[in-house]
Amino acid sequence: MSATVEPTCDLTKLDPILARYPAERRSLVMVLQDAQKTYQYLPRPVLERIAEALKVPRSHVYHLATFYKAFSLEPRGRHICTVCLGTACHVRGALRLVEHVERRAGIKAGATTPDLELTLETVNCVGACALGPVVIVDGEYVGSATTTKLDKALKGIVKGAVEEQQA
Amino acid sequence: MIVNINGRDLLASPEETLLQVARRNGIPIPTLCEHAGLEPWGGCRLCVVEMTRGGTGPVRVVPSCLQPVEDGLRVETHTPRILRIRAVLLDLLLARTPDARRIQELALEHGVKRTSFVPRRDPDKCILCNICVRACAAVGADALGTAGRGAAGRISLPFGDDASACVGCGACALSCPTGAIEMTDRGSERRIWGRTFQRLPCPSCGAPTLTREHAAHLAGRSGLPAESFGACERCRREQASRLFLDLVGK
Amino acid sequence: MAKRLTVTPSRCIGCRTCEIACAFSHPVGAPAGPPLPGLTRIRAFPVRPPERGIPVVCLQCDQAACAKVCPTAALQRDDQTGAILVHEERCIRCRACVWACPWGNVGFDGVRTQVYKCDLCGGDPQCARYCPSRALEQLD
Amino acid sequence: MTRRITDAAHLERLRAELQAARDPARSAIAVCAGTGCVAYGSRKLAAAFRDAVTARRVDVEVRATGCHGFCERGPLVVVFPSRIFYQRVQPADVEEILDRTVAKGEVIDRLLYADPTTGRKYVHEDEVPFYAHQHRLILGFNGKIDPESLDDYVANGGYRALARTLTSMLPEQVIEAVTKAGLRGRGGAGFPTGRKWALCRQALGNPKYVVCNADEGDPGAFMDRSVLEGNPHGVIEGMILGAYAIGAHEGYVYVRNEYPLAVERLSLAVEAARARGLLGNNILGRDFSFDIQITRGAGAFVCGEETALIGSVEGNRGQPRFRPPYPAQSGLWGKPTVINNVETWVNVPLILDRGPDWYAGIGTAGSKGTKIFSLVGKVNNTGLVEVPMGATLRHIVFEIGGGIRDGRAFKAVQTGGPSGGCLPAEKLDLQIDFESLTAAGSMMGSGGMIVMDDRTCMVDVARYFIDFLLEESCGKCVPCREGLTQMSHLLHAITEGRATDETLASLEALAPVVQDASLCALGQTAPNPVLSTIKYFRDEYLAHIRDRRCPAAVCKSLITYTINDKCTGCMVCARQCPEHAITGERKKLHVIDPAKCTRCGICHSVCKFDAVDVR
Numbered sequence A: 001m002s003a004t005v006e007p008t009c010d011l012t013k014l015d016p017i018l019a020r021y022p023a024e025r026r027s028l029v030m031v032l033q034d035a036q037k038t039y040q041y042l043p044r045p046v047l048e049r050i051a052e053a054l055k056v057p058r059s060h061v062y063h064l065a066t067f068y069k070a071f072s073l074e075p076r077g078r079h080i081c082t083v084c085l086g087t088a089c090h091v092r093g094a095l096r097l098v099e100h101v102e103r104r105a106g107i108k109a110g111a112t113t114p115d116l117e118l119t120l121e122t123v124n125c126v127g128a129c130a131l132g133p134v135v136i137v138d139g140e141y142v143g144s145a146t147t148t149k150l151d152k153a154l155k156g157i158v159k160g161a162v163e164e165q166q167a
Numbered sequence B: 001m002i003v004n005i006n007g008r009d010l011l012a013s014p015e016e017t018l019l020q021v022a023r024r025n026g027i028p029i030p031t032l033c034e035h036a037g038l039e040p041w042g043g044c045r046l047c048v049v050e051m052t053r054g055g056t057g058p059v060r061v062v063p064s065c066l067q068p069v070e071d072g073l074r075v076e077t078h079t080p081r082i083l084r085i086r087a088v089l090l091d092l093l094l095a096r097t098p099d100a101r102r103i104q105e106l107a108l109e110h111g112v113k114r115t116s117f118v119p120r121r122d123p124d125k126c127i128l129c130n131i132c133v134r135a136c137a138a139v140g141a142d143a144l145g146t147a148g149r150g151a152a153g154r155i156s157l158p159f160g161d162d163a164s165a166c167v168g169c170g171a172c173a174l175s176c177p178t179g180a181i182e183m184t185d186r187g188s189e190r191r192i193w194g195r196t197f198q199r200l201p202c203p204s205c206g207a208p209t210l211t212r213e214h215a216a217h218l219a220g221r222s223g224l225p226a227e228s229f230g231a232c233e234r235c236r237r238e239q240a241s242r243l244f245l246d247l248v249g250k
Numbered sequence C: 001m002a003k004r005l006t007v008t009p010s011r012c013i014g015c016r017t018c019e020i021a022c023a024f025s026h027p028v029g030a031p032a033g034p035p036l037p038g039l040t041r042i043r044a045f046p047v048r049p050p051e052r053g054i055p056v057v058c059l060q061c062d063q064a065a066c067a068k069v070c071p072t073a074a075l076q077r078d079d080q081t082g083a084i085l086v087h088e089e090r091c092i093r094c095r096a097c098v099w100a101c102p103w104g105n106v107g108f109d110g111v112r113t114q115v116y117k118c119d120l121c122g123g124d125p126q127c128a129r130y131c132p133s134r135a136l137e138q139l140d
Numbered sequence D: 001m002t003r004r005i006t007d008a009a010h011l012e013r014l015r016a017e018l019q020a021a022r023d024p025a026r027s028a029i030a031v032c033a034g035t036g037c038v039a040y041g042s043r044k045l046a047a048a049f050r051d052a053v054t055a056r057r058v059d060v061e062v063r064a065t066g067c068h069g070f071c072e073r074g075p076l077v078v079v080f081p082s083r084i085f086y087q088r089v090q091p092a093d094v095e096e097i098l099d100r101t102v103a104k105g106e107v108i109d110r111l112l113y114a115d116p117t118t119g120r121k122y123v124h125e126d127e128v129p130f131y132a133h134q135h136r137l138i139l140g141f142n143g144k145i146d147p148e149s150l151d152d153y154v155a156n157g158g159y160r161a162l163a164r165t166l167t168s169m170l171p172e173q174v175i176e177a178v179t180k181a182g183l184r185g186r187g188g189a190g191f192p193t194g195r196k197w198a199l200c201r202q203a204l205g206n207p208k209y210v211v212c213n214a215d216e217g218d219p220g221a222f223m224d225r226s227v228l229e230g231n232p233h234g235v236i237e238g239m240i241l242g243a244y245a246i247g248a249h250e251g252y253v254y255v256r257n258e259y260p261l262a263v264e265r266l267s268l269a270v271e272a273a274r275a276r277g278l279l280g281n282n283i284l285g286r287d288f289s290f291d292i293q294i295t296r297g298a299g300a301f302v303c304g305e306e307t308a309l310i311g312s313v314e315g316n317r318g319q320p321r322f323r324p325p326y327p328a329q330s331g332l333w334g335k336p337t338v339i340n341n342v343e344t345w346v347n348v349p350l351i352l353d354r355g356p357d358w359y360a361g362i363g364t365a366g367s368k369g370t371k372i373f374s375l376v377g378k379v380n381n382t383g384l385v386e387v388p389m390g391a392t393l394r395h396i397v398f399e400i401g402g403g404i405r406d407g408r409a410f411k412a413v414q415t416g417g418p419s420g421g422c423l424p425a426e427k428l429d430l431q432i433d434f435e436s437l438t439a440a441g442s443m444m445g446s447g448g449m450i451v452m453d454d455r456t457c458m459v460d461v462a463r464y465f466i467d468f469l470l471e472e473s474c475g476k477c478v479p480c481r482e483g484l485t486q487m488s489h490l491l492h493a494i495t496e497g498r499a500t501d502e503t504l505a506s507l508e509a510l511a512p513v514v515q516d517a518s519l520c521a522l523g524q525t526a527p528n529p530v531l532s533t534i535k536y537f538r539d540e541y542l543a544h545i546r547d548r549r550c551p552a553a554v555c556k557s558l559i560t561y562t563i564n565d566k567c568t569g570c571m572v573c574a575r576q577c578p579e580h581a582i583t584g585e586r587k588k589l590h591v592i593d594p595a596k597c598t599r600c601g602i603c604h605s606v607c608k609f610d611a612v613d614v615r
Helices: A012-022 A025-039 A042-055 A058-065 A086-092 A093-103 A147-153 B018-024 B080-096 B103-107 B131-139 B169-176 B212-222 B233-248 C019-022 C065-069 C094-101 C126-130 D008-021 D037-041 D042-056 D091-104 D139-144 D151-153 D160-168 D171-181 D194-203 D223-230 D232-246 D260-275 D307-315 D342-354 D356-362 D394-400 D433-440 D456-474 D480-494 D499-516 D521-525 D530-534 D538-546 D572-576 D602-606
Strands: A079-084 A118-123 A135-137 A140-142 B002-006 B008-011 B048-053 B062-064 B073-076 B146-149 B154-156 B181-184 B191-192 B197-199 B209-213 C004-009 C044-049 C052-056 C075-077 C085-087 C108-109 C114-116 C136-139 D028-032 D060-066 D078-079 D083-088 D209-214 D249-254 D291-296 D337-341 D370-377 D385-386 D410-415 D423-424 D448-453 D561-563 D612-614
Touching: A012 A025, A012 A042, A012 B169, A025 A042, A025 A058, A025 B181, A025 D291, A042 A058, A058 B002, A058 B146, A079 A093, A086 A093, A086 D370, A086 D456, A093 A118, A093 A147, A093 D602, A118 D151, A135 A147, A140 A147, A140 D037, B002 B018, B018 B048, B018 B073, B048 B080, B062 B080, B073 D008, B080 B103, B080 D337, B080 D480, B080 D499, B131 B169, B146 D083, B154 D370, B197 B212, B209 B212, B209 C094, B212 C065, B212 C094, B212 C126, B233 C044, B233 C052, C019 C044, C019 C052, C019 C126, C052 D151, C065 C075, C065 C094, C085 C114, C094 C126, C126 C136, D008 D151, D008 D160, D028 D037, D028 D042, D028 D260, D037 D042, D037 D223, D037 D530, D060 D139, D078 D091, D083 D091, D139 D223, D151 D232, D151 D260, D160 D209, D160 D232, D171 D194, D171 D342, D171 D356, D194 D337, D209 D232, D209 D307, D209 D342, D223 D232, D223 D342, D223 D370, D232 D249, D232 D260, D232 D337, D249 D260, D249 D307, D260 D291, D307 D337, D337 D342, D342 D356, D370 D410, D394 D410, D394 D448, D410 D456, D410 D530, D423 D530, D456 D480, D456 D530, D456 D538, D480 D499, D480 D521, D480 D538, D499 D521, D499 D530, D561 D602
Parallel strands: A079 A118, B002 B073, D028 D060, D209 D249, D209 D337, D249 D291, D370 D448
Antiparallel strands: A079 A135, A135 A140, B002 B008, B048 B062, B048 B073, B146 B154, B181 B191, B191 B197, B197 B209, C004 C136, C044 C052, C075 C085, C108 C114, D028 D078, D078 D083, D370 D385, D410 D423, D410 D448, D561 D612
16 A cells, blocks of 8 residues: 655655744644645655654654545545535535546546546535535536536546537 | 442542542453553443433443543443443444454353344454554554544554554554454564564573564663663573672672 | 562572472463463572572562563552562553563563563562572561 | 734724725625635626726725625625625626616616515615525624725724723623623534633633634535635634633634635734734733634544544544543643634624623523524525524525425425434424424534425435444544444445335434444434434335335435436437436437436436436
8 A cells, every 4th residue: 555656756845844834743734734735645755754854753644644534645636626525515416426527537536537637536515505516626616516517617637528428 | 539339439539530440349341442551542432331420410421441530420330221332332343343252252241142233344353442553652663553534444554564663562462452463473583564573582592582673662762772681581580690699609 | 668588599409499389379370170380480590500599589679670661650569568560451561571671580471471570479478488498588 | 004003092093094984975896705606706706897997997996705695696796885786796797787886876687686486676685585584793794894804894893892801801701791691602512602711711721722613514514614704803803802711822723624715814814913913912002912823624524523623733633532621621732722613703702892781682591692504405595594593494494595496395404414413394493592403303513504305315314424424433432433334334225225124223223322322422413313314204214115215216226217208309318328228219209228227317417308207
């Protein structure tokens, strides 16, 4: 289960983040969040370097990173499609949207396409319940989402998202 | 401080927990994740008891391993409700770890022969009681933790395979209540967590003693040189008797 | 003050009765039938030819290395007998005590996975009682 | 203009200046900038307004405001001074609004809110039924102030309570006021805030901490978000008052990872407050210093529970701890800590500004003040509803919510999030407060209120909540981790038609053990949705078990899709069906092969002729 070590994992990008917080356990969650924003995910060398810098056991950093859903230890796609499965969205058929993207992109929710183009995630509520069902594609909210709206938002990201339909 | 357990008034000191008072007075309360030498965890919930403050308030179900004593507490350790909770908890654990002998025994004691739930697919023996993680932290190695969250959680090394912090002392394997952690000692080698440790040979008789990493670890914590931990007990006793001999001078 | 177990090595005749007495007074439960003799906490080494031995037993040190190194305070001194006792329920079996005792007086029972050491038999050490040559005595 | 406010008098002078500078007659356009409206493009709309105003060189202020609460009708625009309320405004409407409404005061009919059932149009914001029946003490601020402007907050009475309190009240008096007002925690359990503060003040140990719990993990609840995005200074002022009351000098706001805009607005507000001397050392020149740090959650619902939140802020896995000791005695790093929800904090300045007696006059005997509910689901007007405690479900769902969508029948309303329960039609006249909801088998919780119609399957809802909680369980204790695993198996068996009466019995036997033995509120309340749906909708469970039928036609394994005679043979469904289970020639009646059909529902959603039946 060890994450593949990226040759391109440039640890120097971590230094400004580590400088921003005191080198102790309480900064761990925030350092991980900033690191995830920089590297798009948390590669192993980054976690090891953070453990060393904050003087916290490696097991603590790793096991904390696997606890919170915001952190991903696997490389994430260039594009992120997040389908909200909150109660309001659920009763308005959000599950169908997840299945739709799963079919289109050929991956299960929580996974990333082999070509690292798209990560399909679900979240348990993003707080835009009045617009349910909500899908967020690369930070852009799609309110009252339908399969057709979703395909438009995923155009160019998921091959065959739209073309296949016209065929 | 007086605590009434099962109708008996028992003397208790403020920093004690209900479980300690009960144990001191021979009242049997089952536990799994409690370990007297480690921080209480409160995860298995087997040690729950019924408690009311001053005999009048609402009846609350609390874990006796964590509930501190309070003056005037009335506690019942074997009410039908509590026995039912313990039986269902063991029934649930049987579904999680069907072939863990300790769970089978405890379940049988509570009238549960087979689980009435859906057994876990390809189960191991780990009940996630966290004793190994706490023991490893007490030893000071901090090599273990729980990866993942909720029902998908499992005890693991960092990154699943990084045993660099492990000193091979075996505390986790030997204090695991269900024997879920494999440790094999063969000759001077010890295999645990997928890593092979070399146990230092006793300088005088060559018998395998502790692992090199554990010796270095103990040295680090005690300030003594690592070599001082290397000899086996038998030889150290022999050296002690020689020392006495020199003292005595005959 | 509790009576102390004293060792006078010159009187030891190497008969090792003390080892037998110790083993018998720490019986271990047998899977079936009566309890069996346990492991001895005292060893008399025949280091002095031809017959003299030197008994070595836990000295219940004031600055006990075993108690200091124990991460879960499972080794604590009993006020009455002055002996450092193993609180089995607190022990996480990391065996740091076994390797820390400079005299090797802390053992580990691999079968029952338990640490064992001399507990002065609760204040009446049997080795002293059966030692024929008063090499081991219990004096104030 | 970051001049530091030196003392209370200076603050009042500034307030007077600001209020005088405001010309109520001046025309202004308020564009809602809450997450909902932003999702519908309100940022582009506001930019379009600004460009048009500069191009025309007219004296019209374009102001971004916090969430008005009626997100479904976003982007929302309110034209001042007339307070004309437009909904679903697009950039294309900018020119027309400036020409007709701003310049000549004419009302643009098509942009007005029309009541879906009666069709009647409403011009002013406070006439719209959704707003008219509300009592917007807290949300009222959202419409008026620009969340990124401290001056706006001050001009609307902001920090007056703080100034008066710091100069004329002792900490104990602040606690007394909050107790007398009867404020109870808005996080879900409703613990009296005054008592929590008193416990913390008396607890030994320093330093003390105040924490704002903005984790808002309940799905379907977003009132904390809109308060943080719309009125961050209200929360800050509340926290400063709380800190003064218990003697704390450090505060933390734990904001959900899924609320980036809230974090951004709050950070701006904290920096502004520091720059102006309202945070940091010697606040308003008094001998009291207090500062706030913002820590972001990282995606764990359980961190809404107090001790798990503390663990998360301390840099650990968010796993709850046993209580006692309660956080008021030993919380963050073992020090006395008060943790209150966003909505609780934002109530505090109101109490100290307008007095505890005024506050206690609102609500019921046991539950004082107002409560914000997020009314969502199958209701016409979805959005945030602030009503006094004691309002009835019927009042909220029908009078404010405008009844059920597409004229369908009301079936149930789910309150209290995953810890709450589902209440049927017979409970519609229940006066909502902490005790009444708990008695009915549900819970106040954070205020999520999800309305369900006859097309919602209650067994599926119970399964949804159990699966949600199973995924969010921290996994520390056996009854929750293993109990929810088995409850999920049982519920899946029911929804997939593999169940017997025994399944229902064992579900009802397992639930009380999970409630009794679980370590924290997540596990203790997890069975509530299941127990309340069994209690009020037992016949639906039996339909699934005995007749293998899902009355609401939701549970996939129990429903079949068939094409009726309305089919025109347009072939759309056949083309879209991913399993190619639909056959038929052009203009001929099509047929679905039940063996291949995976009941994904696409044919039903794409068919324009309502020719696909689901039974």
